[in-house]
Amino acid sequence: MEQAGWILDEEQWKAWAGSLPASGCRVIAPARGPRGEAAFTKTDDADQIARGYPGKTQMSPKEFLFPRSETLFEFRLAGNTVTLVRPPRSDNKQVLIGLRPCDAAGLRRLDEVFLQDPADEAYEHRRNQTVVIVEACTEATPSCFCTAVGGSPGGTEGADLHVTRLGGSGRILLRAITQTGSELASAASASWARATEADFAEAGDQAEAVSSSIRRQPLPARTPELLEGSFEAPEWEVVASACIGCGICTYACPSCSCFDIADTGGAACGSRCRSWDSCAFGEFTKHASGHNPRPKQSARYRQRLMHKFAYFPSQHAGQLMCVGCGRCIDLCPAGIDIHQAVLALAGAARAAHRGADEGVPV
Numbered sequence: 001m002e003q004a005g006w007i008l009d010e011e012q013w014k015a016w017a018g019s020l021p022a023s024g025c026r027v028i029a030p031a032r033g034p035r036g037e038a039a040f041t042k043t044d045d046a047d048q049i050a051r052g053y054p055g056k057t058q059m060s061p062k063e064f065l066f067p068r069s070e071t072l073f074e075f076r077l078a079g080n081t082v083t084l085v086r087p088p089r090s091d092n093k094q095v096l097i098g099l100r101p102c103d104a105a106g107l108r109r110l111d112e113v114f115l116q117d118p119a120d121e122a123y124e125h126r127r128n129q130t131v132v133i134v135e136a137c138t139e140a141t142p143s144c145f146c147t148a149v150g151g152s153p154g155g156t157e158g159a160d161l162h163v164t165r166l167g168g169s170g171r172i173l174l175r176a177i178t179q180t181g182s183e184l185a186s187a188a189s190a191s192w193a194r195a196t197e198a199d200f201a202e203a204g205d206q207a208e209a210v211s212s213s214i215r216r217q218p219l220p221a222r223t224p225e226l227l228e229g230s231f232e233a234p235e236w237e238v239v240a241s242a243c244i245g246c247g248i249c250t251y252a253c254p255s256c257s258c259f260d261i262a263d264t265g266g267a268a269c270g271s272r273c274r275s276w277d278s279c280a281f282g283e284f285t286k287h288a289s290g291h292n293p294r295p296k297q298s299a300r301y302r303q304r305l306m307h308k309f310a311y312f313p314s315q316h317a318g319q320l321m322c323v324g325c326g327r328c329i330d331l332c333p334a335g336i337d338i339h340q341a342v343l344a345l346a347g348a349a350r351a352a353h354r355g356a357d358e359g360v361p362v
């Protein structure tokens, strides 16, 4: 679709964004927690909905599409008949406001997993009700590396609407990226000033400036292939030796999608529940026999990294499963840096190839 954009001042933005709950939308926006950290929260507060925030939230917004825990259905047995009852689902729109570009790209990775054929019914319903409003980054934090994995601080992947706060001018560029976004804005947009080419160019320059401030190195070409060839490399022990298997990297990640299924209740009635799980946990791959094909923590960490940087891209036209948000770097209690780990493994694999090509023992 042709790019539509408007320039709003702070009051217009607040009036529009703050009006969404009254129009029946469930609005999720970043709010300040007790320790000052920003966290995505359901809110009706217009001030909170319209306010920007520095950096990124501690946890990603994925729980609003893929809840930490949810009942998929309840089952009841009467005579020989089993009845499945799905929980009631809201048909109200859910508007996610203020996602960073990496967050919205992370949701697109979840789509790749949950909207496969056949789509996951609970996820698909929620996804169809959701509108994503991305807010371009005005600064990068030290752990950000979206530019190393194909993203951008001004990126629009996964966005329906896209907001750029232009400099310190108080002007906000609001762009419709999809038809869904355009429709959400349509009732109010007639009263907004149309954005000009100069406004779009200013937003582009701003994103470029934030991009340039990211100091982290791009990943080498053919990283997925290099990693695939490094499965047995001793470097895995080195990069993963500190991992304690806490799993916070996977819970905070916008694109990690592993879950566990548990049935509760008895023979006559009960429910099936889906909850987040983590490949970092020792029990994750443990068989009923007691055998565990990933008995060591280094093998579990390797799985996480390989899934994101080798296996997923091999099944999704080269698309990485990591969007470079850096949350796992910020939160890892063992100080493991996934970006540095990939560089180390890919670098070692490349050196090994080079050595093999030159006939040097590796």
Ligand code: SF4
Pocket: 106, 249, 252, 253, 254, 255, 256, 308, 321, 322, 323, 324, 325, 326, 327, 328, 329, 338
């Ligand atoms: S693996 Fe880490 S850096 Fe990559 S998307 Fe997940 S949390 Fe962000």
Ligand code: SF4
Pocket: 242, 243, 244, 245, 246, 247, 248, 249, 250, 280, 301, 331, 332, 333, 334, 335, 336
């Ligand atoms: S956050 Fe760090 S220690 Fe915890 S599971 Fe992830 S890599 Fe391991």
